[in-house]
Amino acid sequence: MSKRTEKTIVDIAEELKLSISTVSRALNNHPNISVKTKEKVKKMANKLGYRPNAMAAGLRNSRSRTIGLVVPRISMFFPATISTVIQNKLYEHGYHVLICQSNDSLEQEIALAETLYSTRIDALAVSSTLYTTDFSHFDIFKDNNIPLVFFDRVPKDYQAKVVRGDDYLGGYTVTEHLIEKGCKDIVHISGPLTCSLYVDRVAGYKNALRKHKIPFKKSRVFYQELTKENAQQACEKIFARQPWPDGVFAANDTTAIAILEHCRKLNLRVPEDIKIVGYSNDPRAEISTPTITSIDQFPALMGERVAAALLDLMQQPASAPQRYSEEIVPIELIERASSATVAATKTRGKKKVK
């Protein structure tokens, strides 16, 4: 039956002997339209199976009711959780979310910025690539007054709204925690320093060491993409020669898990012989044996903040002065077995190793 016939407001207007504008206004609940006609119009719209054409509306008033979201990967726990929340929150407010992944490729991120701009998204939220240091491909959005917010992996020297975790505090907290648990030689496996959040964590790590009078050794820090494979390679180096560290601060849980496995192979007991702490509180952290101490970054909260920021910015009149505030989402250390205090009687293993 309905072949080739997309019903439009014109059809409704004709059917009802009303003008197109009246129909449009009726459907949008414009106050100037009488209740009676509104009802009539809506009823007819229903009857004809009318569905508004978002593109036409969007073209007319240059608002797509769609916002863009760029993350490195949607299948990773942390960005996935944030995306979930953002998507749900914005949907409640009538926005669609175009979720895109850069796959941690700067090239793809740049291409995404272009094509997302073309779709005339109303706002953009970005968690950048590990390797994005130049953010100028997002200039178009700023230049055209399109709300832009960065989260988690945020730029260092680029004017924009930012929502990020407290990575300095995170690094500091983990390190101090390990120290308090008795560690004296702590390895830190960090992400690449092109990503500012790792810079902050390293800074936290260093300062915690300094505070506790533990010398910082360059050779005890590794900068790498935080994959399982890279973690294994790092382990090869770390345990190639004595002395072995008695603590590891891994900048994500995938890495922490890989290290744990490596220690198991070496018959190193965790936490007796070596303590391990991860980051991000991945669901696997509480499944593994031993369970892994990690930093909860409250992804749901971060997602909410990002969504709120987007909505807020979109409400600002285009003329409003841009305010580039920085929001910091708290972190919390989740203590688990991998860094637990070792009962006095059980320390022999540790002694042996030292």
Next chain:
Amino acid sequence: MSKRTEKTIVDIAEELKLSISTVSRALNNHPNISVKTKEKVKKMANKLGYRPNAMAAGLRNSRSRTIGLVVPRISMFFPATISTVIQNKLYEHGYHVLICQSNDSLEQEIALAETLYSTRIDALAVSSTLYTTDFSHFDIFKDNNIPLVFFDRVPKDYQAKVVRGDDYLGGYTVTEHLIEKGCKDIVHISGPLTCSLYVDRVAGYKNALRKHKIPFKKSRVFYQELTKENAQQACEKIFARQPWPDGVFAANDTTAIAILEHCRKLNLRVPEDIKIVGYSNDPRAEISTPTITSIDQFPALMGERVAAALLDLMQQPASAPQRYSEEIVPIELIERASSATVAATKTRGKKKVK
């Protein structure tokens, strides 16, 4: 500088003293346009910072170059992995993906169908809610010849392209595996039967029992949303009275993990006293202790198939007869410790229990 001025092809045309149509064609590499003008136009486009307006183009030729994707939740491993692949694959072909989540609410799913239709997506892929039995809210797409493909959680009696896992075989394989490992009393924790894939798994479970002459007992099957909490409650019931089962087939890994934990509390050894198999091969399955036997559903492969199906359908002329084929993605049993054969000397625990 660029305040209020979105450059359009009209600007390019004026600047170059060309007609709008020539500019449009030049930008789209239309064969009728000379190489010289094409270059001129593109250069100017660049110079002016022109970005095509996808909405205008979309309105004109009613193609949004956007496809819709509806999944229960993007933060769950299985749909997240599939979404990742679909998104990447379609992006390669110049499509954007509007990823939406129903949060397993039928109501939300219905609303999504409506608003996605409004955005005039070029195609739609859906993994339905657990509770969707009536799929008529997707009729609009069929009626208007918009490619529609269901995956994973697919409809039973609804004409549409389908890509799904081999759930019957999955159920059968798991059950037979447990039987071969010596289990005689196997509990199955299934999802609700409103979702056809669980129907299939249960059928596989039953048939494997029958084949091996093990009586099927209604009381040994639980139908519930597969959350951790529900799994715990099921455990309460299962272990409330003897005899305890010697095998559990959990329809997802979250459930398998929860059961594992419960067994630990009861001092039941896995796999010595009871064997557990999960489903979907969640990353946690290989982290847990013991590691959990599970069914790999090859989500990446499924994602590719879905993407390919979408692209294929979009290429068909609108007049082409709809073919509603069903593609079945293979499964594979990943054997791990939770269902391993128990060495003869270690069976005492099992005997004790029996």
Next chain:
DNA sequence: AGGAAAATTGCAAACGTTTGCATAAAATAG
């Protein structure tokens, strides 16, 4: 050189909305 064929470019309509302004109808006031 003259004409036909081929290659390029331009005109103008269309896609389905929204909205400022003008108009018409109804309600109120004097």
Next chain:
DNA sequence: CTATTTTATGCAAACGTTTGCAATTTTCCT
């Protein structure tokens, strides 16, 4: 019962493209 305000509706332009067809220019033959 007219004049004025309030309320409800209609007109027409605009948003930025694409594309069938017509018009123009160039190329090629004889």
